[in-house]
Every structure is written in C-alpha cells, then in structure tokens.
Amino acid sequence: MMNQIKSVCVYSASSTKIDPLYVEEARELGRLLGSHGIRVVNGAGKMGLMAAVSDAALAAGGQVTGVIPRFMVEQDWHHRGLTELIEVETMHERKKLMADLSEAVIALPGGCGTLEELLEVITWKQLGLYLHPIILLNTKGYYDPLLELFHRAIEEHFMGERHRELWSVARTPAEAVELLHTAPVWDGSVRKFAEI
Secondary structure, three states: OOOOOOEEEEEOOOOOOOOHHHHHHHHHHHHHHHHOOOEEEEOOEOOHHHHHHHHHHHHOOOOEEEEEEHHHHHOOOEOOOOOEEEEEOOHHHHHHHHHHOOOOEEEOOOOHHHHHHHHHHHHHHHOOOOOOOEEEEOHHHOOHHHHHHHHHHHHOOOOOHHHHHHOEEEOOHHHHHHHHHHOOOOOHHHHHHHOO
C-alpha cells in the first residue's frame, strides 16, 4: 500500500560554499516535490540548499512553509518568497512544528544543525513519537559514515536490530520521492522495542 504523502519536512544546509552537485540535487528534489504537489516544510532559510529546495519547489508550482525563530528573522536570515512563513520563539518550537506539519522527512547533506534535526527525529520515531518515513538523501555518499555508525550501534546493542527500519536511504532525489510512498509505516506500538 502506498503512503499518501502531502507534506515533507526537508532538513538541509544553509552553507553557500559547498560542491555545486549538492545544490543541483537539492534543486531537483524541490522540483520533484513541487511538481508532485507535495508541500515542502523547512527552516525558511534564504541561502544554501534550503533556498535551493524552496525556490525549485515554488518554480514547479509547489508550496513551501518555512518555520523560523524570531531571532533569525531579526538577522534577516529568512526567505521572503515562501508560500507561508511561521515565526516561533525557539529552535525547539521550530523543530517540533516542522515535524508536526509533515508526513515524512527527507534529510539532505548538512552540518551540525541538519544532523541534530535528523538524529532527533530518528529518536522520536524510535520512541513512537513520529511514525512517518525518514529518508536520507545520500548524495556523494555523504551519509555513509553516519550509516556506518548506526550499524555499529546496532551491532554493539546500543540499538535494536529492528531499528534498522527507522530510516531509508536514497541515492537520488527521484529515489527519495519514490521512498516517500513506499517506505513502511512505523507501528505506534514500537515503544515496546525502544528498550533493548
């Protein structure tokens, strides 16, 4: 049975000094989401991969909801052309609202902020607090070291064997969009598996 996904939270970097391939893949993901009528939910940044996804989704006729703390708006870090801009007080509120507004997560390559968001939502899924697909877009094998660490955590029993199903890995934007619809829905009773 295919998942009916209408909104996707996209975690991504705001850096402008990265390999252009990352930007191309971000644009392609935004284009695919926009053309499929899947709303993008992101951190409302006006630079880097975040802006590339937003701009491409909007250009393809899609919608983008950005969620950003007020202090970032005061620094003029926000994208001014989004379908909807929601200001919150804290980073914690931002992350929770982005998750609440989404029916799946796609994580593009990124730095500490992206990794922190990704690890938190994986933890929420492990605890049965977020049951939707989580997809890592593994451009240039960026997430290989993290995936290796996850596998070691499972092998060393810091995580359970079943936790391998918490995330899916895509090599291309098209595969990421396909996984939105085919990744297994996580069972809410998973809390009993959280303790190993």
